[in-house]
Amino acid sequence: MWVELAIKLGVSALVLGGVLNFAGMQTWLERKQSALMQDRIGANRAYFTVPWWLGGAPVNWLLRKLGGLGILNAIADVLKLLTKEDFIPAAGDRFLHTLAPLLSVFFAVMAFTAVPIGPPVEWLNRTIPLQVSNINAGLLFILALASIGTYGVILAGMTSGNNLATIGGLRAASQMLAYEIALGVSLIGAIICYGTLDLGLIVERQGALLWGWLPAWGVFFQPLACVIFMTAALAETKRIPFDLPEGEPEIIGYFTEYSGMKFGLFFLTDFVEVVLVSALTTTLFFGGWQVPYLLPDGFHFPWAEAVIPLPHLAYVGLGVLSFTVKVVGFIWFFMLIRWTLPRFRYDQLMHLGWKILFPLSLANIVVTGVLVVAAR
């Protein structure tokens, strides 16, 4: 039993560490990628030096280089947020005001427990799934947690003692409701195709080949659902072009009355949600940890008879690497969208959610159902 617990803890630490690091490094990616897209240089000034007993000159040289790349700005951000005054409005609810950002980030991180990050490891007569909890309705679990995450936003707005923040929270709630539905309904088509809600099984089934050469990834079965899912998921992350709940520069959003690290937690939630959305897109539509033509015993290329054998650990490593690369690619892509598109107007947002994405996802279910029955 202790061994089981240790394994679970290890996998959890791997997933949590990965998620939080990806989320934290997005502050760097955000600065640098936007700079490159706009022909700028971006953050390159923040750095600090350490005294001799912490390494001295060689460490300082490295810090200087990292500072030139703008990576140390992430540390500066955290220092700034931690040293700011923790402000709770007099008219606000002390307990709920503090609880809201924690709820928000907790459920975003929790959703990762159902995401498989690599193929199961066979080690010392044990099969260790690289998935924190192997829930057989993992997809529903994630959707449920994403919905609960909305509570953090509403609570933040309602308990701030600020009417405009309350309205901001309600605006966020109505946006998330509108897109949650399109999100869930667009996935039904995918569920019909895979015939399961278990994310581990969904990924395993995407390891097959179509007509002997095309990887059986969800995007080839459900291209429309993929587009709808990515749009709705982008709206769930509350980032541009769907950042009406926040609208930092102009609109008064739900976290107006938050300062310091509590505000930082809302920001972290956004970044964690971007990682979550990237991981879900990868898992559901782009084969998860599957590498094309890679089976547990090695590469089976369709154009070659011979099998290129691989040891088991290399197979696992390639799987985890493939998942990571895909997730990073989607984070890059969402960041690209965030720095390319302008913000929607609120009526356009509602129009897109209720009148375009929702009917399209319903039509997708009908077409998928007919095709699946016809193909049987």
Next chain:
Amino acid sequence: MSTLSEQLLHRIRDAHRRRKLNWWERAYLPAIAQGLWLTSAHFWRNLFLHLAHRVGLFRHIPAAVTIQYPDQLRPTSPRLRTRHRLTKREDGTPRCVACMMCETVCPARCIYIVAGEHPDPNVEKFPKSFDLDLGLCVYCGFCVEACPEDAIRMDTQRHDIAAYSRDGMWLDIKELLNPGSRTFTDPPQKFVQLELEEFKQLPPSPAPPPPGTSAIPYGRD
């Protein structure tokens, strides 16, 4: 037959009318793809250039339009009016003959001259003190145009002027004859008066940088 003004009005209305989008544009996704294509092209191009610059390739193609200000200075226009300087005769005394033309023409009244008698009867006068309050100066250049002796010029190419107090913006005759000889954090010396012989003892003034370039900012040389 409509009048010209009616036609003009019609044109303006036409220009303001929103064009009807065709179905391709209304689908929105192609336009998004176009936009993403453009921005990602910039991203990959600049990423490649930044990496190439690191190993010394393609240095002549800039990867960003940024000018890193305190380290890199922006080239200025050759006509730019920058901080004033007083020109010198060959013996080191100022060319200024204290005719008070610049003090009179100055719209901001920021020039203060105290005249002394020059031993040479052809010159008649020289400035014992010549003070200029940059905190008042509007950089109009009238003093340069009014000067009959080409004694004051605005070509030092220094334009990053900052001080911790209003008095710190004060330029005395030593600073005007030798721009950059003091920093603006020094305590000001107002109305410093020098005799003709003392001018010859001042250090020689370096030639200002050529027009179109920036001088080294204060505190960095």
